[in-house]
Amino acid sequence: MKTGHDVLELSPVLPVVVVDDAADAVPLAKALVAGGIRAIELTLRTPAGLAAIERVAAEVPEIVVGAGTVVTPEQARQAADAGSAFLVTPGCTDRLLEAVSGTGLPFLPGASTVSEAMRVAEHGITALKFFPAEASGGAAYLKALGGPLPQLRFCPTGGVTVQNAPTYLALSTVGCVGGTWLTPKDAVAAGDFGRIEQLAREAAALR
Secondary structure (H helix, E strand, O other): OOOHHHHHOOOOEEEEEOOOOHHHHHHHHHHHHHOOOOEEEEEOOOOOHHHHHHHHHHHOOOOEEEEEOOOOHHHHHHHHHHOOOEEEOOOOOHHHHHHHHHOOOOEEOEEOOHHHHHHHHOOOOOEEEEOOOOOOOHHHHHHHHOOOOOOOEEEEEOOOOOOOHHHHHOOOOEOOEEEOOOOOHHHHHHOOHHHHHHHHHHHHOOO
16 A cells, blocks of 8 residues: 555445454454455554554454554554554644654544645645544535545544445545444453454445
């Protein structure tokens, strides 16, 4: 992969995954692969995030692993060192944009307003994360954004579900959606990876 646009094409749904125990990461990733999902965004919201990325990168080559919730330059560097194939940020400051660009990895910078999207586009970046999607106006807002900014493509994340994902995916400006519903906390805690595989199968069939 070379650009954020390549990330958008990996899978119709990009699982956004929070792990509390890095040991869960590999069986979880394998369940997603078995269900037809080819990418995973492991967030850095917990101390287990970086170790989880390392394990999946080393042990599950069938899935493209990225780091999400990258909010500092230090995290961008750490995620790259851990083996991330791409980076995702919830928002984007100039300092963070410089850092994620400096890793050489493809990335999806977060934006939720017209001005934020335009500012990122001024740097030549046309693949973005739209976050928080539902709270920011949902598919209707994103459709309206495509009027003045048709060159931008997005991965909407935040409040996206299996029910409303098709509405987002129908938009010409949406490459994929990000979702947490594929890896429910109770399923991960119980080691119910069969359930995760089934949810992944349903998500992979959305497009």
